[in-house]
C-alpha cells in the first residue's frame with residue numbers, strides 16, 4: 473500500500489516536471505517559428521533553400537502539435553469556459569487544415585452543419601484540439617485523396633442537451649484488431665506520429681462528460697463521432 477502510494481507520488485511528480493518542461497519549450501519555439509517565417513520572406517528562392525525551409529517548418533509544426541497534445545494530456549479541460557458556437561470552431565479548423573504539410577489538392581471537404589447556432593459552454597482551445605486531432609488523422613489517412621466529411625447537429629441524450637459532431641474520411645480505414653489500441657497514449661502506426669492525438673481527444677471528452685464512437689472499414693474509411701453536452705460539469709484539477 474505504502475509502496476504503491478509512493479509510486480503514484482513519483483509518477484505525479486514526473487508528470488509535473490514534464491508539463492513544466494513542455495511549458496518552457498513552448499515560448500522559445502514560438503519565437504523560433506516567427507523568425508523562420510520572416511527569414512522565409514527574405515530568402516533566395518532556390519530549390520535547396522525551399523527544401524531546407526520545408527524540413528524546418530515541418531519539424532516546427534510537429535514539435536508544436538506534440539507540445540499542445542502533451543500539455544492537454546497532463547492538464548486536460550481546465551481552461552476558461554465560455555459560450556462557443558461549434559459551427560464556427562469547425563469552420564476555423566477546416567480553414568487552418570488547408571495549410572498543414574499533409575494537405576494536398578486531391579482532398580475534398582463536405583460540411584453539413586445546422587443553420588441554427590450550435591452553442592455549448594466549453595473552452596475553445598480544448599474543443600478545437602479535439603476537432604483538429606480528428607480532422608488531421610482523417611487527412612493523414614487519405615494520402616491518395618478522398619473526402620473529409622464533417623457533420624454537426626444538436627442531439628439530446630436522455631435529459632441532457634448536447635451536440636453531435638462526426639468526422640468521416642474515405643481513407644485507409646482501421647483493422648479490427650487495432651480498435652482497442654488506437655486511444656492508448658503513444659500508440660501509432662505512422663512514422664511521424666507520436667500517438668497522442670486520440671488519447672488527448674479521449675481525455676478532454678472525459679473531462680466534459682462527452683463520448684466518442686468509431687466506425688471503420690479497412691480500405692473504405694472511418695467515421696469518428698463525438699457527443700458533447702451543452703453544459704458540462706465543472707472541471708477539477710483531476711480532470712473529472
Ligand SMILES: Nc1ncnc2c1ncn2[C@@H]1O[C@H](COP(=O)(O)OP(=O)(O)OP(=O)(O)O)[C@@H](O)[C@H]1O
Pocket residue numbers: 541605609610613641643644645646654655659660661662664665666667668669670671694
Ligand atoms: N481516421 C483514421 N484513419 C485511419 N487510421 C486512423 C485514423 N485515426 C486514427 N487512426 C489510427 O490510430 C492511430 C493513433 O492515432 P493518434 O491520432 O492517437 O496518433 P497518430 O496520429 O499516430 O500521432 P499524433 O496524432 O500524435 O501525431 C494512428 O496511428 C492510426 O493508426
Ligand SMILES: [Mg+2]
Pocket residue numbers: 605608609668669670
Ligand atoms: Mg493523430
